Amino acid sequence: MLASITACKPVILQRATAIQQNPGTSANIPENLVLSTAQRTLIDAVQMQLFPKDGNGPDAQDLNALAYLEGALQDPANIEDGDPAFIVKGCSWLNDMAQRSFASDFTSLTVIQQDRVLNSIASTRAGENWISLLMYYLTEALMLDPVYGGNIEQKGWRWLEHQPGFPRPTTGKTYLDFT
């Protein structure tokens, strides 16, 4: 019975694995992802604000947080929650706010300006939810097993001295293989 379940390797896992095996190489990210190139650039910048390179552990890019997010947004449970649409919508709000405040796209702003824009949208309920959701996925990229595409080389675990359990999930034995 179990064999029949595990034989059906979900497409999303294949994507996550492909991303994990080729971090940072956008050419290897499969087609038909949720985010456009512009949205991807914007979220990359936001993630680096939320989880910056500051000398204290890995930053968002070190964790492969963007590719992790793109994989996670194809998880049926996250789609059911409406996350992909909400995250795409939030990209527009953020750019609108950047334009209103500084007459420029978010990605063209200085780090300080970007932080001000983030604080501005955080003062609205929807904006706050949007940042909160991006942080939810960031913490997944930080602390979940690398098999899911984030936490590259266990950088998150090593930074936080986290001892994983064993046996760890492996390709073909992740949560996606039981659904």
Add this chain to the structure above:
Amino acid sequence: MASISTKHTQDEFDICIIGSGAGGGPVAYELSKAGFQVAVLEKGGWYDEQDFKKDEMLSRRKIFRSKIQNEPHILESPKTDGTWSSNTTGQFWGGNIVGGASNFMSGYFHRLKPEDFRLLSEFGPIQKANIADWPIGYEDLEPYYTKVEQEIGISGKVVPHPNLEPRSTADFPFPPTAEHPIATRFDKAAKALGLHPFPMARAILSRPNDGRAACEYSGYCGSYGCHSGAKGSSRAALLDKCVNTGRCKIFTHAKAYKINTDNKGNAISVDYYDNGPNSHQAPSRIKAKIIVVACYSMESSRLLLSSPGQKHADGIGNRYQQIGKNLHCCAGGTGHGIFDLSKLNSSDAAALKIRGPFFNRALQDWYFIDDKEKFGGRIKGGTIDFVFDPPSPTSAANKLKRDQDGKLVWGSAFKHRLKSHFTQSRDFKFEVFCDWLPTDECHVSLDSSKQDQWGSPVAKIKVGYHPHDLKVAKYIVDKGVAVMKQMGAHSYYGNAFTSPTANLMAGGLRFGKHAHSSALDADCRVHGTDNLFVTDGSFMPNGGSVTPTWTIYANAFRIADKIKMQLGSPHKS
């Protein structure tokens, strides 16, 4: 309900057990071992050690649990203004899998005390609480508590203390599991306070036994399935052996929805949906001489209520409207002692950071409370277990994104919070267990306005609590906080709760001497039937001030003996 297309199993069974958890496993084990033909209907699939990776996503996605969208419950809870809230919930599903929720228990095991079997005569009535003495005594269950130690595999060490229950054996068959350094610190602190700390027994093998490996001390226990087989789940400890007898057939993905009865009121068959691969939820029927219900308290009540028959107009055994009544949870609370590692010397800090061995300590100094100033006389109290929560690092990290005021924190400030939490502090927890008194405000009924994915009315669970429970819980939580303070924790706090402990429900079909005030007789046979038994925690009139799992296992072994006697000699085929 059975339609023309209903599939009938060709096999004949002596006994059909609905549910394969702690209530069902012992009956399947004993009866198949004795030579009887046993069928087990289990709604979930068969997963085992090879499937139980230490993967936080398995619990985040509730992979081995029923889903709220398919099988909701309606939960009615008291509000502070005296009205009741009504919400759809999925929190009561503990394990949609062979072995049930016992796959995901922590295995903190305690016996009840003799006084728990006679709560009414020992402590007297409490207004608006439906307290009742049990129809059996501790001495009736003691041999089965001992049997569970061996068959399920309980590790521990008997240390005398004022409220140690009587035992027929000197000690546990398996030595204690490995202990975390915090246990030594705890013992010293508790003794300094004049208390009597003792090692908590665990349903976890400390050494290999009977084909099962010993604990691997991965530090990921509790809600994580056990990879070594050391955890005494019904599946690992019992059901594998049942199947090996060749006389036990476990029907997985089989959702029972009705028990059929004859014109004498006795059970004759069970209707279920076969949800296995390619079965297309086919309505099916299975016949047996004895039928056993062990689906977890609210679901066992729901099944009886959903099974009206010629002699059971309002559901099986419900002539006196006792089915679903007197449900209970575990009252109590939790508390924490948090150590700032930067304030400790390096060896103490390193010791507290160890992950793998267990805390494994408990206090029962307040199992009975004789505090005249607070309570006016001797009352029933509770237990404090000192434990580790199963790690959920992703959830912990996500919680840190908000500060004490609920405001989002990001950037370097967020990273600083993460680094400090994970590397510079350790949080040790205690859990308080005391009686959730049965009342008229805590029960199960059918909600005809809401159906599960198969179109059956779902269970409506009303969870009113008795104010006495909260008073007792607060009293004991304060004692736990004092212990944490004595241990040298840099911050410490505790809270009593009144919300239901979703994974520790019992009652609803309590056993008793009289049909007008109970659902089952002393042998856990449903009143008004000769051959329908209930062997999960539903039978308990009160839960004791401990987790009930050891008692559920023990009672199921006891009822297995009663069923064997009733069936006589097995067929020799």
